[in-house]
Every structure is written in structure tokens, then in C-alpha cells.
Amino acid sequence: MTVQLFAVAAETEDGLLAAIRGHAARIRSGRDLPSLARYCHDAAAGTTGLAHRAAVAAESYDDLAQGLDKLVQRWADRASAPPLSRQPGLVFVFAGQGAQWDGMGLELLATEPVFRAALRRCDERVRELAGFSVIQQLRAGPAVSRLGEIDVLQPTMVSLQIALVALWRSWHVEPDAVTGHSMGEISAGYAAGALTLDDALMIACRRSALLRRIAGRGALATTELSPEAAHALAASSGGRICVAGENSPRSTVLAGDTDMLTAVVEDLDRRGVYCRMVRGTVASHSHYVDELRDGLATALRSLSPVPSRVPLYSTVTAAPVPGTELGPAYWMRNLREPVRFAAATGRLAEDGHEIFVEVSTHPVLLSSLRQTLESAGRPGEVLPSGRRRTERRAMLSSLGTLFTYGRDPHWPTSAPPAPVLTPYQAAVLEAVRCPRPSPVAAGSG
Numbered sequence: 001m002t003v004q005l006f007a008v009a010a011e012t013e014d015g016l017l018a019a020i021r022g023h024a025a026r027i028r029s030g031r032d033l034p035s036l037a038r039y040c041h042d043a044a045a046g047t048t049g050l051a052h053r054a055a056v057a058a059e060s061y062d063d064l065a066q067g068l069d070k071l072v073q074r075w076a077d078r079a080s081a082p083p084l085s086r087q088p089g090l091v092f093v094f095a096g097q098g099a100q101w102d103g104m105g106l107e108l109l110a111t112e113p114v115f116r117a118a119l120r121r122c123d124e125r126v127r128e129l130a131g132f133s134v135i136q137q138l139r140a141g142p143a144v145s146r147l148g149e150i151d152v153l154q155p156t157m158v159s160l161q162i163a164l165v166a167l168w169r170s171w172h173v174e175p176d177a178v179t180g181h182s183m184g185e186i187s188a189g190y191a192a193g194a195l196t197l198d199d200a201l202m203i204a205c206r207r208s209a210l211l212r213r214i215a216g217r218g219a220l221a222t223t224e225l226s227p228e229a230a231h232a233l234a235a236s237s238g239g240r241i242c243v244a245g246e247n248s249p250r251s252t253v254l255a256g257d258t259d260m261l262t263a264v265v266e267d268l269d270r271r272g273v274y275c276r277m278v279r280g281t282v283a284s285h286s287h288y289v290d291e292l293r294d295g296l297a298t299a300l301r302s303l304s305p306v307p308s309r310v311p312l313y314s315t316v317t318a319a320p321v322p323g324t325e326l327g328p329a330y331w332m333r334n335l336r337e338p339v340r341f342a343a344a345t346g347r348l349a350e351d352g353h354e355i356f357v358e359v360s361t362h363p364v365l366l367s368s369l370r371q372t373l374e375s376a377g378r379p380g381e382v383l384p385s386g387r388r389r390t391e392r393r394a395m396l397s398s399l400g401t402l403f404t405y406g407r408d409p410h411w412p413t414s415a416p417p418a419p420v421l422t423p424y425q426a427a428v429l430e431a432v433r434c435p436r437p438s439p440v441a442a443g444s445g
Contacts, residue, residue, distance in 0.1 A: 002111055003059045004040040005396040005412060006067070007403050009050035016052040017075050024068040027061050036061060044411045047403075055400025057393050088381070088405055089353035091313075092168075092175040092191055093369065094161055094184030095360035096339070097154070097281055100147060104361040105138045105160050107391040108167070112412075118166035122159035125198060129205040134159045150215065150282060154183055154208035155201060157361075161187035162197065164359050164385050164395075171399060172410040177353055179313040181365060182245070182284065182339050186331075191359075193309030194323025203331055206299040210292045211282050218283025219258040221265050223275040224250055227342065233264065244285035245339035248371035253278075253339070255286035289335050296335070300328035318343035341365070342372045349378040355405060356382045357398060363387065381405065 008023065010016040023043065026033075033039060036058070047053065056067035108115040123134045134156050137147055146152040161184070168174075180188030183204070190200040223230065230243045230252035241256035241264065254261060261277070268275040283289070308323035316333050318340040345356075349372075356369050363384040373380040383401055387394035399409055 002037070003057055003393045003396055004036050005044075005055060005057050005400055006040045006064055007044040007047055007053070007055040007400060007411070009047035009053040011050055011052065013052050013075075016054060017072065020054060020068050020071050024065055024072070027065045027068070030061075033061065036064070041411060048408045053404045053406075055397075055403050057396040057400060059393070088355050088379075089176040089348075089351070090173075090355045090357065090402070090407070091348055091353045092165070092178045092188070093356050093358045093365055094178070094180035094187040094191070095358055095364050096180075096182035096184045097157065098364045099360035099362045100153060100157060101362055101388045102142050102145070103138075103389070104386075105163075105391070108163070108386075108395075109135070109138070111392055112167055114170040115163045115167045119159060119163040121197065122162055122201060125201045126155050126159060126205060129202060130155055130209070148280060150211050151205070151208040154211075155204040157183065158186050158200060158204040160361055161359050162190055162200065165191050167395070168357075168359075168385070170410065171412055173357075173399065173402060173407060175310055175357075177311040177313055177348060177351075179315060179341075179344050179348065181247075181315060181341050182334065184360075185315060185334050187359065188312055189305070189323065189326050191310065192312040192323055194305045194307070194312060194326050199303055199305070202303070203300060207296060207331060207335065210295050210299065211284070211289075213292065214282050214288045218256060218286055218288040219261045220244060220278040220281055220283060221254045221261050221275055222278060223252050223254060223265075223268060224273055225252050225268075225275075226250055227252055230254060237264075239287065242286050243338045244283075246342045247339070247365075248342050248345075248368040249375040250371060251342075251368055253285075255283045255288075284335055285338060292335070293332055296332050297328045300331060303327055303331075313344045313348055315339050315341050315344045318347055320347075341368065345369055345372040346376055346378075349373055349376060349380060354378075354380050355402070356380060357385060357402075358382070359385045361386045361388075361391070 008016065008019050010019050054071050056064060056071065058064035058067055109119065119135060126132065126134050130151065132146065132152060137145055137152060137156055147156060175191065178188040178191045186200050186203050189195040190197065225233065226249055227243065227246040234241045234243050234254065237256065237260055240260045241254055243252060244255035245253035247253065254264065265275045265277055305323050305326040311320050312323060313319065314321040316337055358365050366382045366384065369382045381401065383398035384394050385398065403409060
């Protein structure tokens, strides 16, 4: 059965609790119940502007009744979320590699027409640029899939992220800022309006093709070292190891020569410091990518970024960056320099952003986001855009949480047999197809 999102709101907390109990009683009576999609649609009507809110993702009436019981219990335990006086700033956070899994995207392809149409548009462009079909790779079994190849995986992941953005926007969920982890900055540049769809996929396809040249050379390792400790360790390696990523105050990634990195991991393990080698990738952000500099400049020479419509917080500089700076040189820096994800997250929190939605097929950054916010003593909510095997439920659950924090979405229903779009959804898809976003000053809107 297709998962639906039930949402209800009231002017007071007591009114909300009464409404939840009323719905639970009606569902348990089983009398005059329409389809679950219709019931959820009708319940959400008239919720705009009401301060006290609740939402539950469910795929059956029994599932919904259980969810409503949990909401009632939460109020009894006085653990309900307090109403907010304003809408917290919302950030789309685009993951790099690591979120992939066999079967990703297929549930949304089957149930969400906006997602399906956006992914098909990406598929057409990737076919032109790289000669393979994203959708065919997603549908291929693990025995024949080429998603283990970096020049297939990265364009596929960027395509999925672009399709997720289209789906979020069709639900009237727009970010107040965006950021991206390593490869994820490509999708962030697209979501910010600095890159067209064609340019974003050109970067993903051409840069990942160059990365094949260093496949099998060097390695990556994740550690629970602080950024300061990781940089000190790298400095003692004589240039053979560098810090590839600063994910949180207690999570870093190292890159460099395989033998040296293996020895470091073994030493850290003996000292009781969590660490592990990362398999199935290339040594990005290390000296191995230096030889790709000239080739990347040539491959991206036609790139023409424009001013962003949404503020883009760079994980290269850990600060807002104008969209016009996302030229070829930036994408080399993105590939070579450390991913300053923790610093960028901290800057976003300092600037008043409190809700972070990871745009990926499975969450890989949520714990790093939480650690950074907790370390800084900043309030925050971190949400996924999908989870392995439960794509639609995870996304609708996050949409429900956004609703409780004051966002008023266009309520999704079950997908119709054919892609029938609302005018707003059609406009979102037209924006995906648009050859060039209209120039707007960076940092506005």
C-alpha cells in the first residue's frame, strides 16, 4: 500500500489533543471511512496558520491509529514539541558518496510523478554526456549494475538529488540556504540556482570520468579524531596523508597513500580510536587528484554559473559563496581541498538556520550535523529525504515534521495511475527543464 501523510492542527494544544483523539476514535469505529488518501487530504484542509500541529506517516488505517496513539502518549508524557514563534531557517544539505544502496529511487519512481519526470530529464542529459542510462542502472540487479564505477555512481547520485529537490519543491518546501558535502556541492549549486541542470550534470559526468584515472591509487579512512588532531597527524606524515573531510568536532576523513594510511588506522585502533578504511572509492581531496587539474579545467571550460537565488554555503570556504564563483577552478578546489562540513554547518547555525534536511537516498550526514549543533549548543532538527527500503515513508515523515515547525506544504496524495500534475508541480518541472535560471543577486530570497 502507498504511504500517506496525515496532518492535523488546532489553535490550542488542548484543541489539537482533542482532534487527535477524535480521529483515533473515528478510525477505530471503522464507520464511513473513505480511502486513506482522501481521509488524509480532508484532515489537512484548513490547517494553514494554526500554531499547534501534528503529523503521522501511515500506509493503512491500522498504522495511522497506532501513530495517533503514540501522539496521545507523547502529550501525556509532556514530550510534545512547543509551538514556534517563527519559521526556523531551513537548509537543504546534499550528501556526497556513501548514501547509495541497491534499489534506491525505485519506490519514488513508481509513486511520485514529479520525481519520475525530473529523473527522466536527468537521464536524457546523462545519456548525452556519459553514454549510460541512470534509470536503467537503478533498475539493474547488483550482478549487472555499474554503480560500483565512480563515473556511473556520481552522475546517478546527483541525478537522484536533483529529482528529490523537484519533489520537495512540488510540495512547496523551499530551502532558505543550501550546502553540500564534496560531490554534493554540485547538487547544491543547482538547487541554489547558480548552475543549470545541464551544467550540474556536466560537472558530475566529466569530473567523475577524470577520477577513473586515479582509481585504485591511494585510500580514504574515516576516524573519530577531531579536526585539530587529524591535521596534526597529517602534518607528521611528510605529505603522504592529508585531511579529506572535517565532518564534525569528532569525525574526520583522512586520505593519502594506502600503506601509510593502513598503518595509521592500525595505530589508532590500538589506541582505542574508532577508524576504518573506506572501500570502493578513490582518494579524493588528496595529492592524487593534483594530476587532474589541467584536464578538469579543459573539461569544464564551457561552464557558466550565474548569481544564486538561494544562499549557498560552501564547504570549501565554510562561508557563503556567490554562485558566479562556481567555475572550473572552484570544482578543482572542491575535489582537492578538505571538506569543511563542520565549519559550514556551524556558520549556518550561527546565521539562524535550525532545520537541516539531508538530500540523499539514505542519511549519511545526520549524525555529523547533530554532533556539530550539540557541540556549539545550537538548537536544531535534522531530517532525512529518504531511507533504505522506506523512501516515501521517510520523506513524508520529514514533511510532517516540517509541518509541525510551521511550514505549510502542498499536501501530497497517492500517485495517480498516470502523471497528473497540479499547476505548481508543472511549474517545478518546467524549472528543471529551464536552460538557464534568471539572474538574481546572491543571498536574496
